[in-house]
Amino acid sequence: MPKNPQPPAKPLDATDLALVRLLEQDGRMSNAMLAREVGIAESTCLVRVRSLRERGVVRGIHADIDPVAVGRPVEAMIAVRFGGHRRSHFEQFTEEVPRLPGVLGAFHVSGAIDYFVHVACESADALRDFVLDHLTNRPGVLHAETSLIFESLRGRGTLAPPEDDPEEEAADRA
Amino acid sequence: MPKNPQPPAKPLDATDLALVRLLEQDGRMSNAMLAREVGIAESTCLVRVRSLRERGVVRGIHADIDPVAVGRPVEAMIAVRFGGHRRSHFEQFTEEVPRLPGVLGAFHVSGAIDYFVHVACESADALRDFVLDHLTNRPGVLHAETSLIFESLRGRGTLAPPEDDPEEEAADRA
Protein backbone atom coordinates (compact mmCIF):
# COMPACT_ATOMS: atom_id res chain seq x y z
CA MET A 1 0.00 0.00 0.00
CA PRO A 2 1.57 3.29 -1.08
CA LYS A 3 1.79 5.84 1.69
CA ASN A 4 3.57 8.45 -0.43
CA PRO A 5 2.27 11.90 0.31
CA GLN A 6 3.62 12.76 -3.19
CA PRO A 7 7.25 13.61 -2.46
CA PRO A 8 8.11 15.16 -5.84
CA ALA A 9 4.49 16.24 -6.39
CA LYS A 10 4.51 16.02 -10.16
CA PRO A 11 1.72 18.00 -11.72
CA LEU A 12 -0.94 15.89 -13.40
CA ASP A 13 -1.65 16.32 -17.09
CA ALA A 14 -5.13 16.56 -18.58
CA THR A 15 -5.36 12.80 -19.09
CA ASP A 16 -4.49 12.07 -15.48
CA LEU A 17 -7.07 14.58 -14.30
CA ALA A 18 -9.69 12.99 -16.52
CA LEU A 19 -8.91 9.57 -15.05
CA VAL A 20 -9.07 10.95 -11.53
CA ARG A 21 -12.40 12.55 -12.24
CA LEU A 22 -13.85 9.32 -13.69
CA LEU A 23 -12.59 7.19 -10.81
CA GLU A 24 -13.85 9.66 -8.27
CA GLN A 25 -17.28 9.38 -9.84
CA ASP A 26 -17.23 5.62 -10.38
CA GLY A 27 -14.38 3.76 -8.77
CA ARG A 28 -15.38 0.48 -10.35
CA MET A 29 -15.26 1.67 -13.94
CA SER A 30 -13.28 -0.88 -15.93
CA ASN A 31 -9.87 -0.09 -17.28
CA ALA A 32 -11.22 -0.66 -20.77
CA MET A 33 -13.93 1.95 -20.33
CA LEU A 34 -11.56 4.41 -18.70
CA ALA A 35 -9.26 4.06 -21.70
CA ARG A 36 -12.13 4.62 -24.12
CA GLU A 37 -13.39 7.66 -22.21
CA VAL A 38 -10.06 9.45 -22.07
CA GLY A 39 -8.92 8.30 -25.52
CA ILE A 40 -5.81 6.25 -24.82
CA ALA A 41 -4.85 2.60 -25.23
CA GLU A 42 -5.91 0.17 -22.52
CA SER A 43 -2.34 -0.74 -21.70
CA THR A 44 -1.42 2.91 -21.36
CA CYS A 45 -4.43 3.50 -19.18
CA LEU A 46 -3.40 0.68 -16.91
CA VAL A 47 0.04 2.18 -16.44
CA ARG A 48 -1.35 5.63 -15.73
CA VAL A 49 -3.92 4.46 -13.22
CA ARG A 50 -1.30 2.36 -11.47
CA SER A 51 0.98 5.38 -11.35
CA LEU A 52 -1.79 7.51 -9.87
CA ARG A 53 -2.19 5.00 -7.08
CA GLU A 54 1.54 4.64 -6.50
CA ARG A 55 1.99 8.39 -6.32
CA GLY A 56 -0.79 8.64 -3.79
CA VAL A 57 -3.04 10.75 -6.01
CA VAL A 58 -5.62 8.00 -5.69
CA ARG A 59 -5.38 7.14 -2.01
CA GLY A 60 -7.83 4.28 -2.22
CA ILE A 61 -11.12 3.14 -3.66
CA HIS A 62 -13.89 2.45 -1.21
CA ALA A 63 -17.55 1.54 -1.24
CA ASP A 64 -19.75 4.22 0.25
CA ILE A 65 -22.02 2.33 2.64
CA ASP A 66 -25.38 3.43 4.00
CA PRO A 67 -24.82 3.27 7.77
CA VAL A 68 -28.51 2.62 8.39
CA ALA A 69 -28.39 -0.56 6.34
CA VAL A 70 -25.55 -2.01 8.41
CA GLY A 71 -27.05 -1.23 11.79
CA ARG A 72 -25.44 2.12 12.53
CA PRO A 73 -28.32 4.54 12.07
CA VAL A 74 -27.08 7.24 14.43
CA GLU A 75 -24.56 9.52 12.76
CA ALA A 76 -22.85 12.39 14.52
CA MET A 77 -20.19 15.03 14.09
CA ILE A 78 -18.29 15.51 17.32
CA ALA A 79 -16.24 18.66 17.93
CA VAL A 80 -13.34 17.86 20.24
CA ARG A 81 -11.32 20.43 22.16
CA PHE A 82 -7.99 19.65 23.76
CA GLY A 83 -6.36 21.37 26.72
CA GLY A 84 -2.68 22.15 26.97
CA HIS A 85 -2.18 21.27 23.33
CA ARG A 86 0.67 18.92 23.92
CA ARG A 87 1.94 17.52 20.67
CA SER A 88 1.96 13.98 22.00
CA HIS A 89 -1.78 14.11 22.68
CA PHE A 90 -2.53 15.07 19.10
CA GLU A 91 -0.18 12.49 17.73
CA GLN A 92 -1.70 9.72 19.75
CA PHE A 93 -5.21 10.79 18.89
CA THR A 94 -4.34 11.06 15.20
CA GLU A 95 -3.05 7.55 15.28
CA GLU A 96 -5.92 6.01 17.19
CA VAL A 97 -9.04 7.82 16.08
CA PRO A 98 -9.32 6.26 12.61
CA ARG A 99 -9.44 2.83 14.22
CA LEU A 100 -12.19 3.59 16.69
CA PRO A 101 -15.42 1.70 15.94
CA GLY A 102 -17.76 3.48 13.55
CA VAL A 103 -15.42 6.34 12.73
CA LEU A 104 -15.95 7.47 9.14
CA GLY A 105 -13.57 10.40 9.21
CA ALA A 106 -11.64 12.73 11.49
CA PHE A 107 -10.30 16.20 10.87
CA HIS A 108 -7.57 17.98 12.75
CA VAL A 109 -8.49 21.65 12.43
CA SER A 110 -7.45 25.15 13.38
CA GLY A 111 -9.49 27.41 15.64
CA ALA A 112 -11.49 26.90 18.81
CA ILE A 113 -12.07 23.24 17.95
CA ASP A 114 -9.15 20.87 17.57
CA TYR A 115 -10.80 17.84 16.00
CA PHE A 116 -14.00 16.99 14.22
CA VAL A 117 -14.89 13.33 14.40
CA HIS A 118 -17.49 11.87 12.06
CA VAL A 119 -18.99 8.71 13.46
CA ALA A 120 -21.83 6.24 12.85
CA CYS A 121 -23.23 4.35 15.85
CA GLU A 122 -25.69 1.57 16.53
CA SER A 123 -27.85 3.72 18.78
CA ALA A 124 -27.97 6.89 20.83
CA ASP A 125 -26.62 4.89 23.76
CA ALA A 126 -23.73 3.63 21.70
CA LEU A 127 -22.97 7.19 20.64
CA ARG A 128 -22.91 8.35 24.25
CA ASP A 129 -20.60 5.47 25.14
CA PHE A 130 -18.36 6.28 22.20
CA VAL A 131 -18.00 9.88 23.30
CA LEU A 132 -17.42 9.01 26.94
CA ASP A 133 -15.09 6.07 26.37
CA HIS A 134 -12.97 7.32 23.51
CA LEU A 135 -13.15 11.11 23.61
CA THR A 136 -14.09 12.70 26.92
CA ASN A 137 -12.19 10.06 28.84
CA ARG A 138 -8.92 10.69 27.06
CA PRO A 139 -5.82 12.44 28.36
CA GLY A 140 -5.74 15.99 27.08
CA VAL A 141 -9.35 16.21 25.97
CA LEU A 142 -11.16 19.14 27.55
CA HIS A 143 -14.53 18.93 25.86
CA ALA A 144 -16.52 17.09 23.23
CA GLU A 145 -19.63 18.58 21.69
CA THR A 146 -21.83 16.20 19.75
CA SER A 147 -24.04 17.23 16.85
CA LEU A 148 -26.46 14.64 15.57
CA ILE A 149 -26.43 14.35 11.80
CA PHE A 150 -29.91 14.59 10.26
CA GLU A 151 -28.64 14.14 6.74
CA SER A 152 -25.27 13.35 5.27
CA LEU A 153 -24.51 14.51 1.74
CA ARG A 154 -21.67 13.51 -0.55
CA GLY A 155 -20.19 16.29 -2.64
CA ARG A 156 -19.08 15.89 -6.22
CA GLY A 157 -15.51 15.66 -5.01
CA THR A 158 -12.33 17.46 -5.86
CA LEU A 159 -12.96 17.71 -9.60
CA ALA A 160 -16.48 18.94 -10.09
CA PRO A 161 -16.06 20.86 -13.35
CA PRO A 162 -15.27 18.32 -16.10
CA GLU A 163 -11.91 19.87 -16.81
CA ASP A 164 -10.35 23.23 -17.33
CA ASP A 165 -8.06 22.58 -20.19
CA PRO A 166 -7.12 25.29 -22.68
CA GLU A 167 -8.63 23.55 -25.70
CA GLU A 168 -11.99 23.26 -24.05
CA GLU A 169 -11.98 26.93 -23.10
CA ALA A 170 -10.99 27.84 -26.63
CA ALA A 171 -13.86 25.72 -27.91
CA ASP A 172 -16.24 27.43 -25.52
CA ARG A 173 -15.29 30.83 -26.86
CA ALA A 174 -15.73 29.75 -30.46
CA MET B 1 -28.61 4.95 -10.29
CA PRO B 2 -30.57 3.55 -7.35
CA LYS B 3 -31.80 6.17 -4.96
CA ASN B 4 -33.61 3.75 -2.67
CA PRO B 5 -33.18 4.67 0.94
CA GLN B 6 -33.99 0.98 1.62
CA PRO B 7 -37.79 1.05 1.72
CA PRO B 8 -38.32 -2.41 3.26
CA ALA B 9 -34.92 -2.28 4.97
CA LYS B 10 -34.23 -6.00 4.91
CA PRO B 11 -31.63 -6.98 7.43
CA LEU B 12 -28.35 -8.15 5.93
CA ASP B 13 -27.08 -11.64 6.63
CA ALA B 14 -23.49 -12.44 7.57
CA THR B 15 -22.46 -12.91 3.94
CA ASP B 16 -23.81 -9.52 2.93
CA LEU B 17 -22.01 -7.88 5.82
CA ALA B 18 -18.78 -9.58 4.84
CA LEU B 19 -19.15 -8.31 1.28
CA VAL B 20 -19.89 -4.81 2.52
CA ARG B 21 -16.86 -4.88 4.75
CA LEU B 22 -14.58 -6.04 1.92
CA LEU B 23 -15.91 -3.48 -0.52
CA GLU B 24 -15.63 -0.72 2.02
CA GLN B 25 -11.99 -1.63 2.47
CA ASP B 26 -11.21 -2.19 -1.20
CA GLY B 27 -13.89 -1.15 -3.64
CA ARG B 28 -11.99 -2.56 -6.58
CA MET B 29 -11.68 -6.10 -5.26
CA SER B 30 -12.70 -8.46 -8.06
CA ASN B 31 -15.91 -10.41 -7.89
CA ALA B 32 -13.86 -13.60 -8.01
CA MET B 33 -11.86 -12.65 -4.95
CA LEU B 34 -14.94 -11.45 -3.10
CA ALA B 35 -16.55 -14.82 -3.75
CA ARG B 36 -13.49 -16.66 -2.51
CA GLU B 37 -13.20 -14.53 0.61
CA VAL B 38 -16.79 -14.99 1.71
CA GLY B 39 -17.03 -18.59 0.51
CA ILE B 40 -19.75 -18.47 -2.14
CA ALA B 41 -19.87 -19.11 -5.90
CA GLU B 42 -18.85 -16.26 -8.17
CA SER B 43 -22.24 -16.13 -9.80
CA THR B 44 -23.92 -15.93 -6.43
CA CYS B 45 -21.52 -13.25 -5.36
CA LEU B 46 -22.35 -11.22 -8.43
CA VAL B 47 -26.04 -11.40 -7.62
CA ARG B 48 -25.54 -10.40 -4.01
CA VAL B 49 -23.28 -7.47 -4.76
CA ARG B 50 -25.72 -6.24 -7.38
CA SER B 51 -28.52 -6.55 -4.87
CA LEU B 52 -26.55 -4.56 -2.31
CA ARG B 53 -26.19 -1.76 -4.80
CA GLU B 54 -29.82 -1.89 -5.89
CA ARG B 55 -31.02 -1.79 -2.32
CA GLY B 56 -28.84 1.23 -1.64
CA VAL B 57 -26.70 -0.52 0.96
CA VAL B 58 -23.74 0.25 -1.26
CA ARG B 59 -24.47 3.83 -2.30
CA GLY B 60 -21.53 4.06 -4.64
CA ILE B 61 -17.87 3.23 -5.07
CA HIS B 62 -15.53 6.16 -5.33
CA ALA B 63 -11.83 6.84 -5.55
CA ASP B 64 -10.48 8.74 -2.58
CA ILE B 65 -8.38 11.50 -4.12
CA ASP B 66 -5.61 13.49 -2.48
CA PRO B 67 -6.83 17.09 -2.88
CA VAL B 68 -3.25 18.39 -2.87
CA ALA B 69 -2.40 16.34 -5.94
CA VAL B 70 -5.25 17.83 -7.96
CA GLY B 71 -4.58 21.43 -7.06
CA ARG B 72 -6.89 21.87 -4.08
CA PRO B 73 -4.46 21.96 -1.16
CA VAL B 74 -6.61 24.05 1.18
CA GLU B 75 -9.15 21.94 3.02
CA ALA B 76 -11.65 23.35 5.47
CA MET B 77 -14.63 22.43 7.60
CA ILE B 78 -17.15 25.25 7.62
CA ALA B 79 -19.80 25.48 10.33
CA VAL B 80 -22.90 27.21 8.92
CA ARG B 81 -25.65 28.70 11.02
CA PHE B 82 -29.02 29.67 9.58
CA GLY B 83 -31.47 32.28 10.88
CA GLY B 84 -35.20 31.83 10.96
CA HIS B 85 -34.86 28.17 10.14
CA ARG B 86 -37.29 28.23 7.29
CA ARG B 87 -37.66 24.81 5.82
CA SER B 88 -37.26 26.11 2.27
CA HIS B 89 -33.81 27.46 3.06
CA PHE B 90 -32.60 24.09 4.25
CA GLU B 91 -34.13 22.30 1.34
CA GLN B 92 -32.51 24.57 -1.18
CA PHE B 93 -29.16 24.37 0.55
CA THR B 94 -29.40 20.59 0.78
CA GLU B 95 -30.02 20.43 -2.91
CA GLU B 96 -27.29 22.84 -3.96
CA VAL B 97 -24.41 22.31 -1.57
CA PRO B 98 -23.21 18.95 -2.94
CA ARG B 99 -22.77 20.55 -6.34
CA LEU B 100 -20.70 23.51 -5.19
CA PRO B 101 -17.09 23.36 -6.43
CA GLY B 102 -14.73 21.45 -4.18
CA VAL B 103 -17.37 20.20 -1.76
CA LEU B 104 -16.41 16.77 -0.43
CA GLY B 105 -19.27 16.41 2.02
CA ALA B 106 -21.97 18.29 3.85
CA PHE B 107 -23.80 17.43 7.05
CA HIS B 108 -27.11 18.77 8.25
CA VAL B 109 -26.85 18.64 12.02
CA SER B 110 -28.69 19.38 15.23
CA GLY B 111 -27.54 21.98 17.74
CA ALA B 112 -26.09 25.44 17.52
CA ILE B 113 -24.68 24.73 14.05
CA ASP B 114 -27.01 23.79 11.21
CA TYR B 115 -24.57 22.58 8.59
CA PHE B 116 -20.99 21.42 8.40
CA VAL B 117 -19.48 21.76 4.95
CA HIS B 118 -16.27 19.94 4.08
CA VAL B 119 -14.50 21.60 1.18
CA ALA B 120 -11.17 21.52 -0.71
CA CYS B 121 -10.05 24.72 -2.40
CA GLU B 122 -7.28 25.84 -4.73
CA SER B 123 -6.00 28.45 -2.28
CA ALA B 124 -6.86 30.50 0.77
CA ASP B 125 -8.31 33.12 -1.54
CA ALA B 126 -10.49 30.57 -3.24
CA LEU B 127 -11.68 29.38 0.16
CA ARG B 128 -12.62 32.91 1.18
CA ASP B 129 -14.48 33.36 -2.11
CA PHE B 130 -16.26 30.05 -1.61
CA VAL B 131 -17.46 31.07 1.82
CA LEU B 132 -18.52 34.54 0.74
CA ASP B 133 -20.13 33.56 -2.56
CA HIS B 134 -21.87 30.35 -1.60
CA LEU B 135 -22.43 30.48 2.15
CA THR B 136 -22.42 33.91 3.76
CA ASN B 137 -24.12 35.46 0.77
CA ARG B 138 -27.05 33.08 0.86
CA PRO B 139 -30.63 33.79 1.96
CA GLY B 140 -31.13 32.53 5.47
CA VAL B 141 -27.48 32.11 6.38
CA LEU B 142 -26.56 33.98 9.55
CA HIS B 143 -22.96 32.95 10.00
CA ALA B 144 -20.23 30.74 8.64
CA GLU B 145 -17.21 29.79 10.72
CA THR B 146 -14.30 28.30 8.84
CA SER B 147 -11.83 25.87 10.37
CA LEU B 148 -8.76 25.06 8.30
CA ILE B 149 -8.05 21.35 8.15
CA PHE B 150 -4.47 20.47 9.07
CA GLU B 151 -4.96 16.78 8.53
CA SER B 152 -7.80 14.72 7.19
CA LEU B 153 -8.11 11.10 8.32
CA ARG B 154 -10.24 8.31 6.90
CA GLY B 155 -11.81 5.99 9.44
CA ARG B 156 -12.13 2.27 8.97
CA GLY B 157 -15.76 2.79 8.05
CA THR B 158 -19.02 1.38 9.27
CA LEU B 159 -17.78 -2.17 9.79
CA ALA B 160 -14.51 -2.01 11.65
CA PRO B 161 -14.64 -5.29 13.57
CA PRO B 162 -14.38 -8.14 11.03
CA GLU B 163 -17.70 -9.61 11.99
CA ASP B 164 -19.57 -10.80 14.99
CA ASP B 165 -20.87 -14.07 13.80
CA PRO B 166 -21.49 -16.96 16.21
CA GLU B 167 -19.12 -19.38 14.49
CA GLU B 168 -16.22 -17.03 14.73
CA GLU B 169 -16.84 -16.40 18.40
CA ALA B 170 -17.07 -20.12 19.00
CA ALA B 171 -13.79 -20.57 17.16
CA ASP B 172 -12.21 -17.85 19.27
CA ARG B 173 -13.18 -19.69 22.43
CA ALA B 174 -11.75 -22.98 21.20
Add this chain to the structure above:
DNA sequence: CATGAAAGTAAAACGAC
Protein backbone atom coordinates in the same frame (compact mmCIF):
# COMPACT_ATOMS: atom_id res chain seq x y z
C1' DC C 1 6.12 6.75 -22.45
C1' DA C 2 2.62 4.89 -25.70
C1' DT C 3 0.96 1.07 -28.35
C1' DG C 4 -1.16 -3.44 -30.35
C1' DA C 5 -1.38 -8.18 -29.88
C1' DA C 6 -1.31 -12.39 -27.11
C1' DA C 7 -2.08 -14.97 -23.00
C1' DG C 8 -4.34 -15.32 -18.82
C1' DT C 9 -8.56 -13.94 -15.82
C1' DA C 10 -12.69 -12.34 -14.67
C1' DA C 11 -17.62 -10.85 -15.47
C1' DA C 12 -22.22 -11.78 -16.81
C1' DA C 13 -25.92 -14.63 -18.54
C1' DC C 14 -28.10 -19.08 -18.39
C1' DG C 15 -30.20 -23.26 -17.31
C1' DA C 16 -30.61 -26.51 -13.51
C1' DC C 17 -31.41 -27.44 -8.77
Add this chain to the structure above:
DNA sequence: GTCGTTTTACTTTCATG
Protein backbone atom coordinates in the same frame (compact mmCIF):
# COMPACT_ATOMS: atom_id res chain seq x y z
C1' DG D 1 -31.40 -18.07 -3.66
C1' DT D 2 -27.46 -20.88 -5.03
C1' DC D 3 -24.66 -23.11 -8.16
C1' DG D 4 -21.55 -24.80 -12.42
C1' DT D 5 -20.78 -23.88 -17.08
C1' DT D 6 -20.29 -21.16 -21.14
C1' DT D 7 -19.68 -17.04 -23.70
C1' DT D 8 -18.17 -12.64 -23.66
C1' DA D 9 -15.38 -9.10 -22.00
C1' DC D 10 -11.52 -7.45 -19.51
C1' DT D 11 -6.82 -7.20 -17.46
C1' DT D 12 -2.05 -7.63 -17.84
C1' DT D 13 2.38 -8.59 -19.82
C1' DC D 14 5.56 -7.95 -23.34
C1' DA D 15 7.96 -6.80 -27.52
C1' DT D 16 8.14 -2.81 -30.42
C1' DG D 17 8.31 2.05 -32.00
